[in-house]
Amino acid sequence: MKTSRKSSASNPAAKSKKSIQNRVRLALGIVFLLVFSLLYYSFDIEPYQIRTEQVSVNMENARESLRIAVFSDTHLKKNYPAAALWNVVNALNAQHPDVVVFLGDLYDDYDNWHDDPAVIEALRAIQAPLGKLAVWGNRDYGGGAEKAYLSILDQSGFTLLQNSNWYIPVCSSHSVLFTGLDDAIFGHPFYPEETQVYDNSLKILLMHEPDQFADYTGYGTDLAAAGHTHGGQSLLIPASWRSRDLQSRFNKGMYEENGESLYVTSGIGTTHISARFLMPPSITIITAGLNCASSSSPSAS
Numbered sequence: 001m002k003t004s005r006k007s008s009a010s011n012p013a014a015k016s017k018k019s020i021q022n023r024v025r026l027a028l029g030i031v032f033l034l035v036f037s038l039l040y041y042s043f044d045i046e047p048y049q050i051r052t053e054q055v056s057v058n059m060e061n062a063r064e065s066l067r068i069a070v071f072s073d074t075h076l077k078k079n080y081p082a083a084a085l086w087n088v089v090n091a092l093n094a095q096h097p098d099v100v101v102f103l104g105d106l107y108d109d110y111d112n113w114h115d116d117p118a119v120i121e122a123l124r125a126i127q128a129p130l131g132k133l134a135v136w137g138n139r140d141y142g143g144g145a146e147k148a149y150l151s152i153l154d155q156s157g158f159t160l161l162q163n164s165n166w167y168i169p170v171c172s173s174h175s176v177l178f179t180g181l182d183d184a185i186f187g188h189p190f191y192p193e194e195t196q197v198y199d200n201s202l203k204i205l206l207m208h209e210p211d212q213f214a215d216y217t218g219y220g221t222d223l224a225a226a227g228h229t230h231g232g233q234s235l236l237i238p239a240s241w242r243s244r245d246l247q248s249r250f251n252k253g254m255y256e257e258n259g260e261s262l263y264v265t266s267g268i269g270t271t272h273i274s275a276r277f278l279m280p281p282s283i284t285i286i287t288a289g290l291n292c293a294s295s296s297s298p299s300a301s
């Protein structure tokens, strides 16, 4: 045995083999650590770190402005409950918006998990002196959500726009118009006919799925806002690899279509895989300029 150990220790080939084995073990350890860190960050850190994005519209020569806070796709579920929603509420209230808009997909799967009283308590705490608006998302239909959605919003102080308009008078003869469309997958969206009758200093169009935007251009919309895509939930996953829900040529950010502008938010929650990587949840503050002849401030209708 003594002879054998001496022979092995002095053998260059055995030394080299042992060195390679150590390097492989080290490399595997580093890879394991990286993968574990990546998964931990993607599942447990980034989905709960809300960013605030800023967008402006119609600000040239504007004397007044309106702060519109947008959030979307909360996808509430067991691992993203009402307790997590309070982070969104606090982020929204910290921005002191005039109007708050929710672009749909409140629950991820109402049939499997819901907690209406706690959700209502959180949503009700969102403060917006000129109003809180919402539209339908595809997840707000089905599994019992369709019956609950309107009731939850109503008890939380939100007005649900379903192919309908909502106005804020801002000057003696002008108003800001919000038009909300029905969901494009399970609803029946159409542009409300009466919209053209009014003289509006600003037109905001709200919808859940951005892919329907082209069908609603030509109405003089200053800015359309949509959610649904979650920004793909990760920058690293190609669009073709994502679930159909997260595929869109309008992934996240500002787009132009037929000369009109569309803003797509990355939303709040997650679906299918409860992870985000380099695509954090976000709320968006739209600063909208009001070109009023007079200098009167926005006021609620």
Ligand SMILES: [Fe+2]
Binding pocket: 073, 075, 104, 105, 137, 139, 228, 229, 230, 271
């Ligand atoms: Fe969604």
